[in-house]
Amino acid sequence: MTFHHTPHPTPTSPERLQQILANPGFGTNFTDHTSVIDWTSEGGWGNARVEPYGPISLDPAAAVLHYAQEVFEGMKAYRHADGGIYTFRPWENARRLNRSAVRMALPELPEELFIESLEELVQTDKDWVPDGDGEALYLRPFMFASEAFLGVRPANAVSYRVIASPAGNYFGGELKPVRIWVSRDYIRAAPGGTGAAKTGGNYAGSLAAQQQATAKGCDQVLFLDPLRENAIEELGGMNVFLVTADNKLITPALTGTILEGITRASVIQLAKDCGMEVQERQVTLEEWDAGITDGSITEAFACGTAAVITPIGELLDGERSIASAGTGAVTLSIREELLGIQTGTVQDRHDWMHRLA
Secondary structure: OOOEEOOOOOOOOHHHHHHHHHOOOOOOOOOOEEEEEEEEOOOEEEEEEEEEOOOOOOOOOEHHHHHOOEEEOOEEEEEOOOOOEEEEOHHHHHHHHHHHHHHOOOOOOOHHHHHHHHHHHHHHOHHHOOOOOOOEEEEEEEEEEOOEOOOOOOOOEEEEEEEEEEEOOOOOOOOOOEEEEEOOOOOOOOOOOOOOOOOHHHHHHHHHHHHHHHHOOOOEEEEEEHHHOOEEEEEOOOEEEEEEOOOEEEEEOOOOOOOOOHHHHHHHHHHHHOOOEEEEEOOEHHHHHHHHHHOOEEEEEEEEOOOEEEEEEEEEEOOEEEEOOOOOHHHHHHHHHHHHHHHOOOOOOOOOEEEOO
């Protein structure tokens, strides 16, 4: 499929772009263009294009506005010393997008088209990729039901798009442990639900809990599974890991209610590479608390595309505080290796990086 290009009639000026890249923030500024591919039940995928970034014209009856038939992905593109722009494990994002699409009754997008949509956009807007420490171009592929129809059924018209935003450190400033609020009022997902899909409704459902966390002075919220002895699940948008004193790495097993994070899978591989035993199993909050108390759990961290790896400093469970040691050696080592692979300063022995431009 050939992508048709329509240049932006009034692209961002070099002076304004320099201002944006000097302090990119996260998700507040967007590049001049967007990749788009349309789908209909009759014609399949077609009309691939790169067009100027701007508002999307939608009928008020568009199905996504009423039934939340939508999925998305999150990725980063890094500028390497060789002048190329690379992204991390994009084929895994393509596969996960399709798994999410199947769950939300949306059409699967050929993986090659997914990759090409990224390449076309980044090649067009390559000047937007920052090169500061910890900075990248955040890529947001997403797919939504665009058909104007109020009946409850899968939509017959769908739009797939990619937008891009220069991004700095997700939590801002230097690496420091985050404070986590344990949600007792809300759960993130239930068996048979959409927890394993990367769909907007999961994040919308987490926002009330995040409001509670913010009110308590916390950075993120931890969700539990009350059907399994309050087993820990994940944060609002990140997977959780615990490090033990006897060189084990523990993370909640994928049960269909937890998002299968690509950073999560990469952390597991890097831990195995350095000789750690990795356990994917049920982990309760009580085990975490007891392990911190007796010293058998020495570190805790969360991981995801936006923040990469962030140490967990404290869990706040009502009036109870579970304090971790801060930024531990294992957390820092895995983080440095992962970031080194992504930014091109550490050997990519698993061939995870893909050149976009």
